[in-house]
Amino acid sequence: MRISDRGIFGGLAAVSLGLLAGGLALGEAFRLQPCYWCNFQRFLYMVLACVGLAGALLPRWRRPWALLAALAALGGVLAAGEQSWMQYAPQNAVECGFGDPTLVERLVDWLGSVWPSMFMVTGLCKDKDWVFLGLSLANWSGVCFCVLFGVSLWALFRRPVR
Template sequence: MDFAKVPTRAWFATLALGCFGLVAVGLELQALFRLAPCPLCIFQRLLYLVIGVVGLLGFALPAGRMLWTGLGGILALGGFSVAAYQSWMQAFPELATECGYADPNAIERLVDWLGMQYPGLFLATGFCTSRDWVFLDLSMANWSMLVFAGIVGFLVLLGLRRS
């Protein structure tokens, strides 16, 4: 397939739908398996939502492709870092000192505030070291790390393609 022929708006629509779809799947898994999301899980959910909004902005204003691509890439790299940190916490829980075990950091305070405003979407009740849901021997944090890496790759391709 020649990616140069795919309209820029279609790329951004795919990004937005993919991110919003991931949040919907995460909420459904949370309800179905009675999962208790941790502050880092909720922060990743927030990043997916914000990247989805960036996708909508790119869809509405495709002339700013490089701005939206760069912003989405920075957010996805941040999400990758958070998911990688949570994956490390799950691999070495005895070394983890944050996310429910110490004074709240900035992410935890933001998540707490969002959880009070919109509990159905942002309430964090779990611990970051818990591996409550595993599929193909990968935790939700591991999968999220892979998805954020995929978003970065997707946005690199979008940024490199010709208008």
């Protein structure tokens, strides 16, 4: 059975929205305070959902949508990796929000001013408040972004369904 391009991109959008909703639900249930990297990952899940929706609606542009999805997912892998490293070696990491703001911090601050209930930074990046099976939420997000990156690459390089 071959999966259509619409199915792949629709699934990418649905999974991204599901992961975003799951992260928000975990945050509410366990009173987790989001940091800069958490909020940047939220933003990337939204970008992936939008790209997935665009790919499902305009499947003839499969390669550009898949490339954009792969870049967003790779950004998520890097963001989750940075946060995971900060949680693993907090003594070696400079906490977000201290010192000159980075591009990510500026973007998240702007998003927080536009949509505070979604992007307001209230936590520290080094905090590891929730752990499941030995992995923090940042670690799990990294795993999910790796899977989404793999699916995006598959969509980019596979033969189109005729």
